[in-house]
Amino acid sequence: MRLVVVPVVRDEPGRVLLCRMSSDRGVFPGQWGLPGGGVEPGETLDQALRRETLEELGVELEDARPLLFRDATLDKLLPNGSHQRLYMVFLLYECRLRPGAFALNAELSATAWARLDELAGFDLNPLTRETFRLLGWHS
Amino acid sequence: MRLVVVPVVRDEPGRVLLCRMSSDRGVFPGQWGLPGGGVEPGETLDQALRRETLEELGVELEDARPLLFRDATLDKLLPNGSHQRLYMVFLLYECRLRPGAFALNAELSATAWARLDELAGFDLNPLTRETFRLLGWHS
Secondary structure: OEEEEEEEEEOOOOOEEEEEEOOOOEOOOOOEEOOOEEOOOOOOHHHHHHHHHHHHHOOOEEEEEEEEEEEEEEEEEOOOOOEEEEEEEEEEEEEEEOOOOOOOOOOEEEEEEEOHHHHHHOOEOHHHHHHHHHOOOOO | OEEEEEEEEEOOOOOEEEEEEOOOOEOOOOOEEOOOEEOOOOOOHHHHHHHHHHHHHOOOEEEEEEEEEEEEEEEEEOOOOOEEEEEEEEEEEEEEEOOOOOOOOOOEEEEEEEOHHHHHHOOEOHHHHHHHHHOOOOO
């Protein structure tokens, strides 16, 4: 099992931060979704969330509150081209970021701030689409 | 880190199932709270939730949906009288049970169905009290 923390970042006007995953790795290569990553041994959830946000987006977390959790068994594409089947537990936090310019790591290829009525226009991965449905943000 | 699944069991009239922990073990010995236990290696969350419900209450789960998650660092009293400090991640599910009589295991000493306006009358452990506050069930 892989325990994964996921920042659901909102800005002041209520837009949500979407990330396009790199095409050569991850569970949904090339699609739009949410950032996040695995909790490492010895970390608290809060530490993992702050580390992942800084590593992936290059920006610090301002605050975070638990939002929802879910699980799924997914195929992960590794950078060497092989696949790994993983049972993942996702812990989602509603977050705000400190001001700063994004500096994406190799896992992400783009970011976008989307209003809730714009979510349908993105090629969202199925798990993110379902998450937004659970939150009532997407039909 | 210990990953713990917690069934928040409701009945048809909306009462919540409280359990009194045994006085000789656990993180809140002798107090009222919620059942649940640790996810074992190789289990899914759903498997762990069904196993723990059956082990602790002797009754099968009918259905369950993710409710909320939280974490805490707590002291656990072991049956041999020693203490263990644990970082725990709690995954709470709103559940219904199949009909049947309770058969409690050694971790629990009593159960009670409580209406939400009766929760204040129980000696709830602080984590359960805070959880009910988060849910808006307890002031």
